Amino acid sequence: MKRILTIALLLPTTALAEAYDRPIPQPQTETAEFWFFVGSVALVLSLVAVQMLVSRR
Numbered sequence: 001m002k003r004i005l006t007i008a009l010l011l012p013t014t015a016l017a018e019a020y021d022r023p024i025p026q027p028q029t030e031t032a033e034f035w036f037f038v039g040s041v042a043l044v045l046s047l048v049a050v051q052m053l054v055s056r057r
Contacts (some may be wrong), residue, residue, distance in 0.1 A: 028036075
């Protein structure tokens with residue numbers, strides 16, 4: 001009986017929990033945009049190279 005009473009007393013405290021506050025994303029820095037651009041160009045160049053190798057067959 002004590003366990004049920006203890007559990008019953010603890011349950012309402014979870015209802016008083018703080019609401020979820022969504023994190024705000026930080027803006028991209030110029031350095032991050034530069035490296036994203038470099039990575040994108042490298043990906044496109046590698047895809048072109050693979051296409052050239054496959055089409056030679």
